[in-house]
Amino acid sequence: MVLKYKSYWRKTGLKGKWGNIFLEQLKEYKPKNFLEIGVFCGVTARNTCDYLSQIHGNQFSYIGVDLFGGSQKNYKDEIEPNFLKNQKFSNPLKNIYYNYIIKENLNSLASNKKLLQKYEKNTQLIAGDTNEILKNIDLSSIDFVFLDGGHSYETVLNDLEEIYKSLKNRNKVILCDDYGEASFIKEVKNAIDDFTKSNNIRISIIENRFAKLIT
Numbered sequence: 001m002v003l004k005y006k007s008y009w010r011k012t013g014l015k016g017k018w019g020n021i022f023l024e025q026l027k028e029y030k031p032k033n034f035l036e037i038g039v040f041c042g043v044t045a046r047n048t049c050d051y052l053s054q055i056h057g058n059q060f061s062y063i064g065v066d067l068f069g070g071s072q073k074n075y076k077d078e079i080e081p082n083f084l085k086n087q088k089f090s091n092p093l094k095n096i097y098y099n100y101i102i103k104e105n106l107n108s109l110a111s112n113k114k115l116l117q118k119y120e121k122n123t124q125l126i127a128g129d130t131n132e133i134l135k136n137i138d139l140s141s142i143d144f145v146f147l148d149g150g151h152s153y154e155t156v157l158n159d160l161e162e163i164y165k166s167l168k169n170r171n172k173v174i175l176c177d178d179y180g181e182a183s184f185i186k187e188v189k190n191a192i193d194d195f196t197k198s199n200n201i202r203i204s205i206i207e208n209r210f211a212k213l214i215t
């Protein structure tokens with residue numbers, strides 16, 4: 001089976017070769033229950049569901065957690081116009097299409113739900129700050145995590161600690177973005193280094209970008 005990460009004419013954190021490198025990891029572990037922290041515009045979510053449905057049929061689940069900033073009901077009137085103004089695209093056609101014609105905020109819960117509609121029964125999108133909500137989500141069946149949400153030291157450490165409470169000693173995968181030089185973020189690396197050191201977990205670096213932790 002040829003793995004091809006599709007962009008769905010949206011924005012993604014895994015541009016160019018990175019999407020396929022990510023899919024190779026799914027191919028290696030074939031998870032059934034997947035968690036993504038940081039959904040953004042849903043492109044990795046959709047590619048993950050496309051692949052997991054190819055190998056597991058209907059027997060898989062995807063949970064995605066994000067702030068989904070522009071879609072929060074109580075702030076909608078204030079925040080939405082600003083967010084749309086700031087939704088930047090290098091492709092001018094995308095700018096016209098998303099910001100002026102259909103006026104769709106690609107990071108909103110509604111837009112992500114639409115992209116994942118085909119997998120409605122397998123997917124759950126949860127809006128909120130992981131520092132507050134991750135501890136209340138049942139992660140007991142998760143077997144693969146893509147950690148790509150908040151990039152501050154505190155948030156990465158919080159997310160790793162919460163995830164590890166459920167995955168510890170279960171031989172599951174936590175794939176963390178932005179660890180290696182290809183997309184280096186110092187706070188992310190420091191949090192992963194401190195977390196793995198205090199829990200005695202080995203880090204494998206994938207293509208000088210992702211840090212892979214086996215629980």
Ligand SMILES: C[S@@+](CC[C@H](N)C(=O)[O-])C[C@H]1O[C@@H](n2cnc3c(N)ncnc32)[C@H](O)[C@@H]1O
Nearest residue numbers: 012013038039040044066067129130148149150
């Ligand atoms: C780099 S993007 C994720 C890219 C996505 N994984 C992909 O492959 O396209 C980071 C996302 O994390 C979300 N985020 C940032 N801080 C967060 C937090 N504390 N809790 C939940 N989501 C957060 C942002 O809203 C943003 O959509």
